[in-house]
Amino acid sequence: MQEKVNHLVEWLQEQVQDAGVNGLLVGISGGIDSAVVAHLIQRAFPKQSLGVVLPCKSNPGDQEAAYKVIESCGIESLTVDLTKTHNVLYSTVQQQLETKGDYNENQERLADANLRARLRMSTLYTLATNYKYLVVGTDNAAEWHTGYFTKYGDGGVDLVPLLHLTKGEVRDLARELGVPSEIVDKAPSAGLWEGQTDEKEMGVTYDTIDSYLKGEEIPAEDKKIIDDMHKRTEHKRQLAAAPKAFD
Ligand SMILES: Nc1ncnc2c1ncn2[C@@H]1O[C@H](COP(=O)(O)OP(=O)(O)OC[C@H]2O[C@@H]([n+]3cccc(C(=O)O)c3)[C@H](O)[C@@H]2O)[C@@H](O)[C@H]1O
Ligand SMILES: Nc1ncnc2c1ncn2[C@@H]1O[C@H](COP(=O)(O)OP(=O)(O)OP(=O)(O)O)[C@@H](O)[C@H]1O
Numbered sequence: 001m002q003e004k005v006n007h008l009v010e011w012l013q014e015q016v017q018d019a020g021v022n023g024l025l026v027g028i029s030g031g032i033d034s035a036v037v038a039h040l041i042q043r044a045f046p047k048q049s050l051g052v053v054l055p056c057k058s059n060p061g062d063q064e065a066a067y068k069v070i071e072s073c074g075i076e077s078l079t080v081d082l083t084k085t086h087n088v089l090y091s092t093v094q095q096q097l098e099t100k101g102d103y104n105e106n107q108e109r110l111a112d113a114n115l116r117a118r119l120r121m122s123t124l125y126t127l128a129t130n131y132k133y134l135v136v137g138t139d140n141a142a143e144w145h146t147g148y149f150t151k152y153g154d155g156g157v158d159l160v161p162l163l164h165l166t167k168g169e170v171r172d173l174a175r176e177l178g179v180p181s182e183i184v185d186k187a188p189s190a191g192l193w194e195g196q197t198d199e200k201e202m203g204v205t206y207d208t209i210d211s212y213l214k215g216e217e218i219p220a221e222d223k224k225i226i227d228d229m230h231k232r233t234e235h236k237r238q239l240a241a242a243p244k245a246f247d
């Protein structure tokens, strides 16, 4: 496990050197994936890394967990509350759509949620420009395969160090790095609406997705859920489609 930590830390250092930038930053949610990334970037750049807490109508418990992560790795930190910004932007768009008679209430929860993820991305890039840092993403192999992220939201990043690690491997890494146990053990959630958990929303557990990614047998109904998600989200793993060039 220590070898994996060293490998990832060295990889992060190389990426910064190759890009000619000063360091790295990550959004810290209070969940395990960003906790692992915060610990890794702090080890790679103890004085040139930043953990950013971005509450947006968030559960106060998540914010407390985010501060525990910061304390556990000693990373420099900053908090930008996006709740008001989100309210202003979402309600302005909503008003315009209502005036046009086009507001689709059925899409409200998802549109509201994805805007939170994209406001976080915009804020992280504003800070990245200020510090000349790269934005580090937190997607793991299970999220990447299922496309369980917001396109150009939490998926809009420069580096994805956890991309090849299953959720189980992320948990092992978290324990090795000293992430507080209550964060390692809590149910993964995007925190985008009240009571949301990843596994409830996807309809399949991370253990099952991990097994599938490792080539193990899983129940046919779970395989179907995972294959459908993978197919539906193929566009998120590609560059934007473009027509053939003119002659
Ligand atoms: N075939 C296609 N080719 C090219 N583009 C296509 C497309 N189909 C949709 N699109 C575009 O993609 C958009 C849909 O994708 P997207 O905007 O990502 O939205 P979508 O995949 O519908 O929703 C994001 C999902 O990720 C979850 N999430 C988000 C953020 C964080 C986390 C977490 O784990 O913390 C989880 C969230 O709970 C939700 O289930 C459409 O609005 C459309 O613009
Ligand atoms: N309140 C927040 N403040 C800062 N960053 C956030 C916040 N909410 C989400 N993010 C960013 O979005 C990423 C995607 O969230 P996701 O829920 O997949 O990861 P996580 O919360 O770190 O772990 P888990 O999947 O176990 O909940 C986070 O890792 C983090 O970088």
Ligand SMILES: [Mg+2]
Pocket: 029, 030, 031, 032, 188, 189, 190, 191
């Ligand atoms: Mg989370």
